[in-house]
């Protein structure tokens with residue numbers, strides 16, 4: 001991948017990382033607030049734990065993507081960005097455009113989703 005292109009992806013990854021960091025710390029904060037609300041009513045309690053559960057899963061997803069974004073930035077540093085981590089072929093540009101932190105090319109991603117990788 002040429003330097004210019006790598007720079008573009010790097011900027012997008014860094015932006016994404018900032019977004020995710022904001023979301024992760026916000027959902028941590030919201031989770032604590034849900035905890036602090038004193039609820040007597042059972043329906044409220046159920047709603048409260050539902051909110052917490054939802055925030056937890058949401059932040060879990062964000063953390064997972066954050067990890068992938070960090071990995072992709074690492075690959076940019078060591079010059080392996082844009083290569084599939086499984087077959088070491090180029091990841092399709094279309095895929096990188098949609099998911100700049102993709103670890104696998106489309107074929108390997110499909111294999112992974114089917115549990116073949």
Ligand SMILES: [Zn+2]
Nearest residue numbers: 084087105108
């Ligand atoms: Zn591959």
